[in-house]
Amino acid sequence: MTPTTETPLKRTPLHAAHLRAGARMVPFGGWDMPVQYAGVKAEHEAVRTRAAMFDVSHMGEFRVSGPDAEAFLQRVTTNDVSKLRPGRAGYNWLPNESGGLVDDIYVYRVGETEFLLVVNASNIEKDWTHLQTHAAGYDVTLTDESPEWGLLALQGPQAEALLQPHTDVDLSAKKKNAFFPGTLLEFPVMFARTGYTGEDGFEVFVKADDAEALWDRLIAVGLTPAGLGARDTLRLEAGFPLYGHEFADDLHPLASTYSWVVKDKDHVGRAGIQAAPTVRLIGLALDRVPVREGYPVLLGGESVGHVTSGSTSPTLGHPIAMALVRADAANADAYEVEVRGKAHPARRVELPFYKR
Amino acid sequence: MQTPSELKYAASHEWLAPDGTVGISDFAQDQLGDVVYVELPEVGRVVSAGETVAVVESVKTASDIYAPASGTIVAVNEALSGSPELVNSGAYTDGWLFRLDVTEESGDLMDANAYSAANN
Numbered sequence: 028m029t030p031t032t033e034t035p036l037k038r039t040p041l042h043a044a045h046l047r048a049g050a051r052m053v054p055f056g057g058w059d060m061p062v063q064y065a066g067v068k069a070e071h072e073a074v075r076t077r078a079a080m081f082d083v084s085h086m087g088e089f090r091v092s093g094p095d096a097e098a099f100l101q102r103v104t105t106n107d108v109s110k111l112r113p114g115r116a117g118y119n120w121l122p123n124e125s126g127g128l129v130d131d132i133y134v135y136r137v138g139e140t141e142f143l144l145v146v147n148a149s150n151i152e153k154d155w156t157h158l159q160t161h162a163a164g165y166d167v168t169l170t171d172e173s174p175e176w177g178l179l180a181l182q183g184p185q186a187e188a189l190l191q192p193h194t195d196v197d198l199s200a201k202k203k204n205a206f207f208p209g210t211l212l213e214f215p216v217m218f219a220r221t222g223y224t225g226e227d228g229f230e231v232f233v234k235a236d237d238a239e240a241l242w243d244r245l246i247a248v249g250l251t252p253a254g255l256g257a258r259d260t261l262r263l264e265a266g267f268p269l270y271g272h273e274f275a276d277d278l279h280p281l282a283s284t285y286s287w288v289v290k291d292k293d294h295v296g297r298a299g300i301q302a303a304p305t306v307r308l309i310g311l312a313l314d315r316v317p318v319r320e321g322y323p324v325l326l327g328g329e330s331v332g333h334v335t336s337g338s339t340s341p342t343l344g345h346p347i348a349m350a351l352v353r354a355d356a357a358n359a360d361a362y363e364v365e366v367r368g369k370a371h372p373a374r375r376v377e378l379p380f381y382k383r
Numbered sequence: 384m385q386t387p388s389e390l391k392y393a394a395s396h397e398w399l400a401p402d403g404t405v406g407i408s409d410f411a412q413d414q415l416g417d418v419v420y421v422e423l424p425e426v427g428r429v430v431s432a433g434e435t436v437a438v439v440e441s442v443k444t445a446s447d448i449y450a451p452a453s454g455t456i457v458a459v460n461e462a463l464s465g466s467p468e469l470v471n472s473g474a475y476t477d478g479w480l481f482r483l484d485v486t487e488e489s490g491d492l493m494d495a496n497a498y499s500a501a502n503n
Binding site: 062256315 | 414416417419420422438440441442443444445464
């Protein structure tokens, strides 16, 4: 792989721990990140059947506080932030004015006038500029706390049972999207019952200085590390879009099946996404040949779109893909995907591919 | 990482045995990770050294395989269609890819020592 720029890759507080664990490191969104430790399939299976731990410290954290915090977020996001009570979190979008997404994000309500936004690592600078631009006229303070936080995703059906002996919080009382403080192995953390794998689990915000010590302790109590490779196959099976693949600045977000993220309110992107999308996101399943991003999708021999994410599904044992196809060609049962000049049959399947 | 001394190696990580059998090195399979699909050439195809003749795909990525010699494809490893993971478990044995009736080797092949040194 040839680096395209000379910019040094950024490192999370867990970089040294990844090297110690024998991780294979790859560039991802400007960061030097672990793609795998033991192997993508084994790590994927660990999350589906037990639990595993991801370093997602590369993601950005912005704090939004002040009397107008809620009004400001109502303006810059598509989902209804006013419905979030303190201690709750929700998925949301940052729309631009031209019918695309600046980013897809998670919004955590800390208090009446305080929120934390978690944004994609590759979009930190862009999101920050966008939010600053739109903050004019609002009584809000924006703080980029990205360097101050380590973020660990502890995912899998046994995550709660593995963590419970090591925290002062009754995790069983915490529902999906709960956001709450606690201690984990004596470290002060913020927990969120959220994730990006299609399994139950927690995301844990820890001070960057504590992250490596907490990571090592979590390994000692039985959590195995998992890399971005498994994170990608897990989110693909769960039908979760990934910014840069299924979402982009110039891609209509309602091509996806996530129309519930857009509420009837006066947000920045309202006019832009009023027009119906001309493409739609569909799920495809193939028998044997893996299909990858960019491969053409054919209907009746004609190209009607392209694959946005594709891999062999470790859980299902056959290749799966998400693809953006012309809206008028999105309802067929059978397509073909062109792989190295040859058309291979693909059948349309409902998203998600996997549901727990 | 194993690097058998009776084989010759290409910089692109294919190995060539004295009988014309071709596979990918232990180093290469480890770098690729879990192999999920192998696309093999047709028997009878005449290939030139350096030509793309097969594709090995892991969960993460597709990797082209280049012919380490010119010649004719005389056999392919049919077992890989049902068990592509053999490339991981036996890069130099059950995970071989195809066999060539070699007319001329690539001039750039390395011996085991040179290949090992190049990948450290």
